[in-house]
Amino acid sequence: MIIRCNIIRHLGCRNVFTSSSVFTYHKNFESAKDPFPTPKRWLQMNDYMLEPQSPDEPKRRAVYYHVRDNIKYSPKKMWYICCLVRGLSVDEAIKQLSFIPKKGAVLAKEVLEEAQEKAMATGLFEFKSNMWIGQCHATKGVVFKGIRKHARFRMGEIRCFHTHLFYALVEGPPQENYYFPGPLTNKQRLDAYVNWLRERRITHSI
Known part of the structure; x- marks a missing residue:
């Protein structure tokens, strides 16, 4: 009964999970991917910071x-x-x-x-x-x-x-x-x- 309630709860959260990814772990966060990388x-x-230079260096x-x-x-x-x-x-x-x-x-x-x-x-x-x-x-x-x-x-x-x-x-x-x-x-x-x-x-x- 507990397993069935968990599955129904996951099926209701369609904004995060999909019906095909309930039983898979690596597809749970596919919706967070950028569609236009x-x-x-x-x-x-x-933003890289280079090491300071000595006065003799150009x-x-x-x-x-x-x-x-x-x-x-x-x-x-x-x-x-x-x-x-x-x-x-x-x-x-x-x-x-x-x-x-x-x-x-x-x-x-x-x-x-x-x-x-x-x-x-x-x-x-x-x-x-x-x-x-x-x-x-x-x-x-x-x-x-x-x-x-x-x-x-x-x-x-x-x-x-x-x-x-x-x-x-x-x-x-x-x-x-x-x-x-x-x-x-x-x-x-x-x-x-x-x-x-x-x-x-x-x-x-x-």
Whole structure:
């Protein structure tokens, strides 16, 4: 009788339990899950405390991490936009995005301007124009699925993709060569050639 009363009481609490999860333990708190998960660790990097520096060490560059979640745009299309602005100064990236007739460029420019304003609000950056994009990437967000009717009573699946856009703004001028090292000077090319000659191995020798 006690077991039956407990089951009836659990069945009445449908806001926490479901009828299928009464006899299972790991499904009791499925209703507490976020239906639209958002990135949380990226913004937590702004709260990290680094160890203090000595007076002889050079000053660290300020870094601000920003993200906008679940943008209605394909992450595969946003990848091209991220490759364009990565490694540029913020002002130059805004100029470049202004001339691209794509929806992703408009969204990326809006998020970049928002990140710039929030970075200045932190008080870590001295000048608004003295920052560059150290990291920029996009990941897949929530995906909504639907159906589309076809001929002969058939159905097709529709997927509406969303993307998370991440920015990391770094204080100072941008790097001269972000993706690849720059061209070697004549002295560096000569030293590399001499080292290659010295590292040769002559087979069947002493």
